[in-house]
Amino acid sequence: MTEPVLYLDGVSVVFDGFKALNSLSLIVDAGELRAIIGPNGAGKTTMMDVITGKTRPTAGVVRFREHDLTKLDEATIANLGIGRKFQKPTMFDALTVFENLELALKAPRGPFSCLRWVLTGEARRRIEAVMEEVGLASRAQDRAAILSHGQRQWLEIGMLLMQDPELLLVDEPVAGMTDQETEHTAALLVRIAGERSVVVVEHDLEFVRALGSKVTVLCEGSMLSEGSIDHVQNDPRVIEVYLGR
């Protein structure tokens, strides 16, 4: 029995009396691809905030391997090996695609290390390989500000890959993508999982089906159902709160 990579137990987050997460438990194994679905306000983004150190849980255990994430800040958690893609693609508009990826590349992060940083051939090849993978090779020298929405999503996934994380948290990766782009993204995430654990939050059920992974359904801050996509789609509780509407 291998240790889970991510372990959440009884996690609650209360904002001014509103329970964003209500005793949520979730276990993600090494190399696992997990999809998380749920209606708006189910607590999906809050869960990501808790894992990445943006929000402190009111109660509960959040562990990444042996680390207690409730006591660490965002930068430390990121350096432990948790990468996050935001719901709204967030990158550095004033910098080029290449520079955005270069900043994300796993390397010493202190000011003096950054000052002395020299782009080695190996680093360049890694950046070029990722640009190739996410289909932005021809846009290397374009500023991120001028990319299309889909391309921004790709760039952010690329930045995640550059960080070489053990666990990727991917919030709505295919929002605003065409069908073809969506398919491509699903294939990419499936390929990434295996070497790393990937948690995907998504509304698009076709996309979740294409991932072919275990699905966790959240509702009102706790887990409602878990299993294959067919299992959860036929779960009467899920149909009632989410799919039936």
Add this chain to the structure above:
Amino acid sequence: MSASLAAPAPGGFGRMTLRLVLIGAVLLLAMLPALNRLPADSALHVSDFIVSITGKWITYAILALAIDLAWGYAGILSLGHGAFFALGGYAIGMHLMRLIGPRGVYGHPVLPDFMVFLGYRELPWYWLGFDHFPFAILMAVAVPGLLAGIVGYLAFRSRITGVYLSIITQALTYALMLAFFRNDMGFGGNNGFTDFKELLGMPLNTPTARSALFYASLLLLLAALWLCSSITRSKLGRVLVAIRDAESRVRFLGYDVTQHKLFVFVLSAMIAGLAGALYVPQVGIINPGEFSPGNSIEAVIWVAVGGRGTLVGALLGAFSVNALKTWLTTVAPDLWLFALGGLFVAVTLFLPRGLIGLFSKAPK
């Protein structure tokens, strides 16, 4: 693929052109003290006034560069950089006071005039060491750096950003002004320090001292420009821009934002301190008025007018606004503050990229 290494040129106006204009401007500046030595009836003669005022503007340009590094690149809008400048000025001022020695009005062998006047028996402990020039220069860098380190650490660690940080820095310079106005601080109260005699054996207010200070300022300007541009062209520069544009995203990439901001804020304060240390011997006086909040705001306006986020823009702004100020305060002194305010509003509305934006195309 080597093209991807080169930082994009600041707009359409090529790097080469920019460099040539800069070299030309530096050479022109470097000639001023020499032209000052020509006979007064020569067509190329430059007056003492021009040399001393340009020397002063150079120190302002260094201050502008320091502000631009923190604000234009890392997004830290300090409205208190005048305090770091003034502290550097006070450090060298203390040295200049010590050099007066027994030549003061009261003729006391050790104590500066104001201390005799205020009944001091001996030199306060924090004046020790200031009789040595290297110590004074060290303090002109270390004191602003330390203060920026403490204030910056507390503010950045608590994630105080934007206007709140600006207000704190503004309060900092105001508090220092009030403190330095007090006679019992031991810094000459509201009169500050003046009547300086010499520096490094050179009597001040002589052509030799004027040109030496002028060239020292010009060298410092070039050194600061080199330092700032090697930072902005490094990956650190790109991290700073990233912090400016999306601070929390940088944290999720694993960068300790506090460390990066602190680095740039402290460095910027140190550069400002050195600029102040070169300013005071050139103007011959330092008093608590240098801490006044308006000075810091004015310096930020130089950067905004010139074009923040481009180092050359900061220099352009410092020289052009001060040239305007010198002219306008002679012609219509009452209008200056209105003009400065109007300039700031006009630049914000019509030239968001500053004067430098006039010469370069919008970024693609």
